[in-house]
Amino acid sequence: MLFNKPLTDIIKQRFSCRTYLRKPFDSDTFARLTDFIASDQDGPLGNRTRFELVSATEADAKALRGLGTYGFIKGATGFIVGALCENESALEDYGYLMELIILKAADLGLGSCWLGGTFTKSRFAKKIALNADEIIPAVTSVGYAAQNPRWVDGKIRAAAGSDRRLPWDKLFFDGGFDTPLSKDVADVYAMPLEMVRLGPSASNRQPWRIVKDGDDLHFYLRRTRGYRTNNYAKMLKMDDLQRIDMGIAMCHFELTLQGLGIDGRWVVNDPGIATPNELTEYSVSWVE
Numbered sequence: 275m276l277f278n279k280p281l282t283d284i285i286k287q288r289f290s291c292r293t294y295l296r297k298p299f300d301s302d303t304f305a306r307l308t309d310f311i312a313s314d315q316d317g318p319l320g321n322r323t324r325f326e327l328v329s330a331t332e333a334d335a336k337a338l339r340g341l342g343t344y345g346f347i348k349g350a351t352g353f354i355v356g357a358l359c360e361n362e363s364a365l366e367d368y369g370y371l372m373e374l375i376i377l378k379a380a381d382l383g384l385g386s387c388w389l390g391g392t393f394t395k396s397r398f399a400k401k402i403a404l405n406a407d408e409i410i411p412a413v414t415s416v417g418y419a420a421q422n423p424r425w426v427d428g429k430i431r432a433a434a435g436s437d438r439r440l441p442w443d444k445l446f447f448d449g450g451f452d453t454p455l456s457k458d459v460a461d462v463y464a465m466p467l468e469m470v471r472l473g474p475s476a477s478n479r480q481p482w483r484i485v486k487d488g489d490d491l492h493f494y495l496r497r498t499r500g501y502r503t504n505n506y507a508k509m510l511k512m513d514d515l516q517r518i519d520m521g522i523a524m525c526h527f528e529l530t531l532q533g534l535g536i537d538g539r540w541v542v543n544d545p546g547i548a549t550p551n552e553l554t555e556y557s558v559s560w561v562e
């Protein structure tokens with residue numbers, strides 16, 4: 275079994291943890307997490323990623339600030355760093371595989387926070403001995419969550435609107451983008467979709483839109499206006515972060531469905547459904 279606790283509880287309890295206790299991993303937790311990381315390499319869309327758990331130093335926190343990641347991470351015990359070759363669907367696979375590790379870390383009682391940006395030329399690149407053809411699209415801090423988060427954590431959560439999730443009728447659709455999908459019609463897919471809705475996303479933009487068409491579910495990326503054109507966003511490659519968000523949604527969706535005993539697979543095959551605007555683009559489909 276992948277997790278000790280029910281997956282839906284893990285997803286509901288996870289949050290972006292930005293303040294940690296200054297404490298090393300206990301040896302059992304460390305061993306279980308590193309074993310899990312070593313086994314988590316092949317993404318659902320065919321890209322291979324290598325992940326490593328590296329220990330954190332004071333200088334890492336400073337380097338993160340320099341890179342403009344919007345959260346201030348304090349006291350993390352380690353970072354999960356992954357490297358992969360830039361390729362079609364590589365970022366979706368990266369999101370999927372990293373999120374799997376984050377859920378495992380939560381299952382083991384650890385807090386974590388996704389940190390977006392481009393880390394390819396950073397000190398993380400050295401830690402993972404990055405090859406010339408590889409990139410590090412994001413990293414994750416990990417450690418034991420502090421009981422009393424700092425004042426600044428609340429400010430970051432408020433700025434990113436972290437506690438707000440879009441309602442169903444803005445995210446999920448029936449047959450096409452004109453008809454919102456009700457939970458009744460979603461049927462067995464209701465819980466997996468709810469788990470997508472609760473997932474983390476860069477700046478909490480929640481860019482996933484899903485159209486149910488019979489037993490096929492088509493995933494679309496609703497890009498945030500400005501992420502592509504604004505210079506700050508370009509520097510942080512925000513554009514790409516939304517493809518990572520899509521991978522996170524795929525991970526929550528597939529794992530929850532698996533838990534319900536329902537099989538299927540991912541394919542990239544645009545069904546040609548009319549999209550509501552130029553910011554919405556097809557990503558991937560789940561088919562039975």
Ligand SMILES: Cc1cc2nc3c(=O)[nH]c(=O)nc-3n(C[C@H](O)[C@H](O)[C@H](O)COP(=O)(O)O)c2cc1C
Pocket residue numbers: 288289290291292342343344345346387388389390391412430434435436437473474475476477478515518519522
């Ligand atoms: C791809 C990605 C990149 C993120 N980058 C950052 C970051 O650089 N700094 C930060 O403080 N939080 C970052 N976050 C966390 C989001 O702000 C957070 O997931 C969102 O606000 C929802 O809050 P929650 O995770 O507590 O549910 C990132 C999340 C994702 C998925």
